[in-house]
Amino acid sequence: MVRVETKENSWSFEQIYDEYKTPIYNYVYHLVGDREQADDLTQDTFLKAFRALPKMDANLKLSAWLYRIATNTAYDALRRRKLIAWLPWQDLDHEPADVDSADPQEIYGTTEIVRAALRRMPQQYRAALLLYTQEGFSYSEIAHTLNIAESGVKMYLSRARQSFREQYRSLEQGGGAK
Amino acid sequence: MNCERVRDLLSAYLDDQLSAPERQSVTTHLASCADCRGILAEYHHFDALLSQLPRISPSPTLHTKIFTSPRYLKLEFELERGLQRPQVVAEITHNQDISFAILLLLIGFSTLLLLRHQRHHKHTQ
C-alpha cells in the first residue's frame, strides 16, 4: 500500500478514497447531473490528487483541496460539454421535453425537482450552492475552494438562490419555462 | 430600501453575512413587505431541501477502476521506486557514481593488460 508522507501527515491513497469517495462523488454528480460522467470525473479527481499530494506542504487542508480539484475537473468537463452542445440530443444541461406534459409532481418527487432545478440553474453558481447547503462549508471555505474572494461567495450564493428559486418554481408549475 | 435592493441582500441576510446597518434596513423592510418575507421563507426551505438531498454513492466498481488504472499503477510504481523522494534519488545517483568508477577501473585495467600483452608479443618475436 502506498503511503504518502509530508512533514506532519501520513496518508494512504486507499484511506483517502474511502473517506472522501461518497462526498466527492455526490458533489461531482450534482455538478454535472450524470452518473456515468460523475464516475469518470471522480476517478480523474482522485488520480490528480494522488499525483499532486506528495508535493503538497504539511498544512494542506485535504478536504477543501479535494473539493477544489473536483470543482475544476467538473467545470472543465462542463465547458467541453458546452462546446458540443450544438447537437440537440447532447444538450444535457436541459431536461427532456416530456417534462412539459402533465403535473411534474406526479412524474417527479421533490428530490427530482430539486435535482432538475440544480441542473437548470447557471453552472457557475451551482458549486457554491452545493458546497454551502450539502457540504456545510463556510463562506471562507467556499472562497478557498472556488479560489474567489469572500465577497464573491456572497454574490454567487445570492445569484444561485435567485436562479434556483426561479427554476424550482417553473418546474413546479409545469416545467416548460426556462 | 426597495424590494429590488432587499432581494439582492436576502441571501446574505439568511446567512447572517450583512453589516449591522444593512441587516437593520432589511429587517425593517421585511416587517412591512410580505413578498420579500415570502422569498426569504422559500430560500430557507430550499436550503433545507438541498441539505436533505439524498447522497449518491459511487458504485463499488469505481474503487477497482481507479486502483487498477494505468495512471494509478504508474504513480504507484514511481512512488515505490522512490522517484519522488529526494533521499532515494540521491542514493541512486550515488550508486551510479560507483558503477562509473568501476567501469573506468575496468577499462584502465584491460588497457594495461592489452599493452603488456602487446609488449610481451614484441619480446617473443
Ligand SMILES: [Zn+2]
Ligand atoms: Zn419587499
